[in-house]
Amino acid sequence: MSAPRGIRADGWFRLQHRAAPYLFVAPFVLLFLTFGLWPIVKSLTLSMYATSGPKDQVFVGAANFRFLLRDPDFRIAVANTALFAFWSVFVQLPLALGLALLLSRRWLRGREFLRLVFFSPNLLGQVFVGVLFSVLFVPQYGLLNNALHGLTEPLHRWLSFIPVVELDTKWLANPALVMPALVLTSLWMYVGFNMIYFLAALQAVDQDLYEAATVDGANGFQQFLAVTLPGIRPVAVFVLITSTIGSFQLFELPYIMLGNGSGPNKAGLTIVMYLYQMGFVTGDLGYASAVGWTLALGLLVISLAQMRITGAFRSGAE
Amino acid sequence: MNRLTGFPYGIAALCILALALASGVWLAAQPIGNSTANLTMWTFANTHYDAYKAAVPSFEKAHPGVRVDVQLVSGTAVTSRLQAAFWADLDVPDLVEVEISSAASFFRGPLEHVGFLDLTDRIHRAGLWDGMVQARFAPYTTRGRIFGLPHDVHPVQLAYRRDIVEGLGIDVSKIETWADFVAAGRRVTIPNKRYMLEMPDTDASRLEMCLFQRGGGYFDQEGRCRFDDEVGVQTMLWYVPLVAGPRRIGGDLGGGQILTKAIEDGYLLFLAAPDWRTRSFEMDVPRVSGKMALMPLPAVKRGGPRTSTWGGTMLGITKRSPHPDLAWEFARHLYLNPAELAERFRGTNIIPALRSAWRQPAFSEPRPYWSNQRLGDSYALLAPQTPYQYASPFISTAKGKLSEALVACVQRYRAEGDAGFEPFVRRQMGMSAGELRRLMSRSPFL
Structure with missing residues (x-):
């Protein structure tokens, strides 16, 4: 049954x-x-070994981390990456916000088209952008030098304090110009991307608050400080943290534009490039793991600090 | 049907799950495609690939039943994929050509864990140690064992715009030493308009060429770092004023199309030209055909060697190859057959490491692009003088460190000129080499 x-x-x-x-x-x-947890655990144990590929490993305890703290190349990589992150955050995000504010104005004609234009660089891959800008930055015959030279030469005749940009300016072969070149390239690529976040956030700000502020006599700047910024704060904190993390993970652009050597005087050496060099060029996967873990811990500390400074914890509690 | 509709997340979700499972199972059940080739070879250069494809039929004819598959793989991919395959014990090709600057990176770790077959005994048994340019074994040797067969010699000459140089009244036959060359260069160089020689001020690729010519190098025979020795310091002291400061004669714009334009415009008059690069010029700058010529590198001292070396390729047989003897036969077919090598020279301009091949008529043919000079003979004459370059698994790092020292010295020279320059160079070179030694000392495997 x-x-x-x-x-x-x-x-x-x-x-x-x-x-x-x-x-x-x-x-x-x-x-x-x-592919996530196992490599993380494995890399932690690997960071305590001197290795020559995965077959040859010698346990060294914390020696990799001790060496890292005294490693001049790692210090250069940290300094370069921090500099890139600084410029990315403090130039890229205000620019993105400014563009978003501009393109959210109803009186602006063709704003939908302009949004597409500013966002479109992000549709290209970093490798493609790297190759593209490598050509633009070429000395003597490159578009950028010719444009800057054509602009600054006549200006210099009238205003002698403006320096002339020489045609053979080597953006990618002059240690002083490598970082500006990388920042410029990343600005072109990511300003439009972050602009989209800010545009979405701006649309969510309650319009009644603007009307109330106008009635109270607040001018545009006061409205921006008192209404817009608090209104977009959650998104701004998110963009700030993801941009910082993204900047610290910079690899493709300098790798494509400067090659594995990371540019003259290692001016384009970033932490992830150093990790790659140690792991896959020098073959010391243990030391590369130590670099990776140091980067991860550093990012954790920076992100927590940013969240604390921007009041993200406070708003979460509220 | 009731059971299906009873699925808590609906039919659509159930379909997605079923499709995911079915496609996963189907993929997992697919057999891995078996290659029908007995031998697989990777090469990274287009010119090599074309030549080897042409050489395959005669090998297959001589070895009935054997099929050879030659594959073109990018240089970067050769290094990274092969290294990963060695590490993970995955399938690897039987034979691989590796570029000289990354060859030594495969020699790290204990000798028994090097992924390439030790060819030392085979090379000596076949008489290749004496039959080939011995200096060319050095980059592929570690701890006294040879892991690669040299594809080439790559002696260096200077390629120049004959029409412009003659127009400027420079008689290259009277240039014997670098001092002669620099004196002529200072006369004709016009900053930002025309430079005597292509010389980078930020990477050490030409500096190392000069270092090799003077008998120096990155490492000694035992793999110890040596680029900060007296030869290295003197080379740097000589090189930097040629690329920086008011009396510079060297300029550099980079490679690719920009180099083509620089040669066409006469921005660069002379360029370092290892044999392989002459083919690049022929392909990339065809408009100057008949206007280019070659001269031996100026000597450091009168009567000294008139060449150096730049670049190189080794052919290795992987330890995991199931047919190492057949692979060795194919390697010999590609690298030791004079008639094949002569034909290949016509397509690549590359002088093979096998000395006996240089007697083939192809090497004596006049080349219209090079003002009808006998390209092969001119390089073959210099090939025996090609300097040794010893390697280490840390070669990439060493190149980076020397470049760093160069940049620092160039910046210092631009800012302060000759004053206190020599002590600065010594200090800087010592510092860069010291950092490399510190890195090397961490390796418990060397």
Whole structure:
């Protein structure tokens, strides 16, 4: 004698109901465990070994981290990366916000088209952008030098304090110009991307607040400080943190534009490039892991500090 | 049907799950495609690839039943994919050509863990140690064992715009030493308009060429760092005033199309030209055909060597190859067959390391692009003087450190000129080499 049909169906439904969530998350969990968690754990143990590829390993304890603290190349990489992150955050984000404010104005004609124009560089890959700007930065015959030379030469005749940009200015072969070149390239690529976040945030700000502020006699700048900034704060904090993390992970642009040598005097050496060089050029995966973990911890500290400074914790508690 | 609709997240979600599972199972069940080739070879250069493809049929004819698959793989990919495959014990090709600057990176770790077959005994048994330019084994040797067969010699000459140089009244036959060359260069160089020689001030690629010519190098025979020795210091002291300061004769704009334009415009009069680069000039700057010529590198001292070396390729056989003897046969077919080498020279301009091949008529043919000079003979004459360049797994880092020292010295010279320059160079070179030694000392495997 079999169970009544209704009871059987009910049991099947309950089983499905219980199992389905696990089934759905299973692919991600399996992939994450295999390609996420396992490498993380493995890299932590690896950071305590001197290695020559995965086959030859000698346990060295914390020696990799001690060496890292005295390593002049690592210091250069940290300084370069911090400089890039500084410029990225303090130039890129205000520019992105400014563009978003401009392109959110209803009186601006063709703003939809302009949004596409400013966002479109982000549709290109970093490798493509790197190659493109490598050509633009070429000395003597490159577009940038010719444009700047054509602009500054006549200006210099009238205003002698303006220096002439020489045609053979080597943006990617002069240690002093490498970082500005990288920042310029990343600005072109990412300002439009961050602008989209700010545009979305601006649309969510309550328009009644602007009307109230206008009634109270607040001018445009006061409205920006008192209404706009608090209104977009959650998004601004998110953009700030992701931009900082992204800047500290910089690899493709300098790798494409400067090659594996990271430019003259290592002027374009970033932390992730150094990690790559140590791991895959020098073959010391242990030391590369130590670099990776130091970067991860550094990013954690910086992100927590940013969240604290910008009041993200406070708003979360509220 | 009731059961399906009873799925808590709906039919669509169930379909997605079913499709994901089905496609995953189907993919996992697919057999891995088996190559029908007995031998697989990777090369990174287009010119090599074309030549080797042409050489395959004669090898297959001589070895019935054997099929050879030559694959063109980018140089960067050769290094990274091969290294990863060695590390992970994955399938690797039987033979691989590796560029000289990354070859030594495969020699790190204990000798028994080097992914390439030790060819030392085979090379000596086949008489290749004496039959090839011995200096060319050095970059592919570690701890006394040879892991690669040299593809080339790459002696260096100077390529120049004959029409412009003659028009400026420079008689290259009277230039014997670098002092002669620099004196002529100072006469004709016009800053930002025309430079005597292509000489970078930020990377050490030509500096190392000069270093090799003077008998110096990055490492000694035992793999110890040596670029800060007296030869290195003197080379740097000589090089920097040629690329910086008011009396410079060297300029550099980079490579690619910009170099083409610089040669066409006469912005650069002379360029360092290892044999492989002459082919690049022929392909990239065809408009100056017949206006270019070659001269031996000026000597450091009268009667000294008139060449150096730049670049190189080794052919290695992987330890995991199931057919190492057959792979060795194919390597010999490619690298030691004089008739094939002569034909290949016509397409690549590259002098092979096998001395006996240089007697082939192809090497004596006049070349219209080079003002009808006998390209092969001119390089073959210099090839025996090609200096040794010893390597270490730390070669990439060493190149970076020397470049750093160069940049620092150039900046210092631009700012303060000759005053106190020599002590600065000594200090800077010592510092850069010291950093490299510190890195090397960390390796428990060398």
